[in-house]
Amino acid sequence: MAILTSPFNFNITRNDLFYTNSNLLLFPSKPTFNSRFRHLVITSSAKPRSGTLDNEKKREFLERYGLNPDDYLPKPSSKIKRGKEQGNTGMRNNTPLEEPKPPRETHKLLQVLGGSARRKKLLSPKGMDVRPMMEVVKGAAFAILQAAGGSPQSLRPGRWLDLYSGTGSVGIEAISRGCSEAHFVEMDPWVISDVLRPNLESTGFLDVSVIHTARVETFLENADRFVGKDGAFDYISVTPPYMLVDYAVLMEQVSNSSVVGENTFILVEYPSRTDMLESYAGCVKISDRRFGRTHLAIYGPKWAQKKSK
Helix, strand or coil: CCECCCCCCECCCHHHCEEEECCEEEEECCECCCCCCCEEEEECCCCCECCECCHHHHHHHHHHCCCCHHHCCCCCCHHHHHHHHHCCCHHHHHCCCCCCCCCCCEEEEEECCCCCCCCCEEEEECCCCCCCCCHHHHHHHHHHHHHHCCCCCCCCCCEEEEECCCCCHHHHHHHHCCCCEEEEEECCHHHHHHHHHHHHHHHCCHHHEEEEECCHHHHHHCHHHHHCCCCCEEEEEECCCHHHCCHHHHHHHHHHCCCEEEEEEEEEEEECCCCCCCEECCEEEEEEEEECCEEEEEEECCCHHHHHC
């Protein structure tokens, strides 16, 4: 910065100040005595911003000459002032923060209907995050399976695969009624940790259960890796969220998977206006019942058809 000073005293009023260009302050002055000096000129080497001097530089110049900058410079607008107070936060201040989601909760509305754990209460999520099988549907399903297997009082011993297990209500019912082992396929970690596992612990079935944290499609594609060399399951329950699956595609995946054997029973819960074939992977339909908007189809080996009726 270069400054030209003057040895004279000046009486400067607000009207005496004017700007001749973007980097020049010119003070016309009225000296107290005659002088050949008529003007005090202050120049600055600062690079102008958008064609005007930076206000902070102007304030510095005026203060050096004992002048109050507020008498000569316009006051900053409220928008600029607020911007300085808030800091340079860009667009973040204009973006509303997302409200935290309320914690998910559970309640005990389900129970085991039969077998060794009969009347044991089971946890289920509040709301519609998981839609457990209705107890009237579950009771009818196991009555049909027990009759088809030749033992109305209990299930034929075997291994159960619970797809879209959620609360684990179906697989737990299977163990309670005679199955030696159950595999649960569920993709929601919270449901597994806060619902499914506590249900298995409270019924005492955790030691005879295997939990697979995976999508059903992934599990079926890699069934050999998930279940090892144990072979096909004796029972499979398919209880997906109605609106999130294509039943034709899903049942084709089940049929082509190694989880189905020649003596496998398949239990399928499906909504109205869904076409279900008469057989899948050699398993024939032995029952198809309606419970309001819910339908229940059970497939099994041909030898079980006569026993179920």
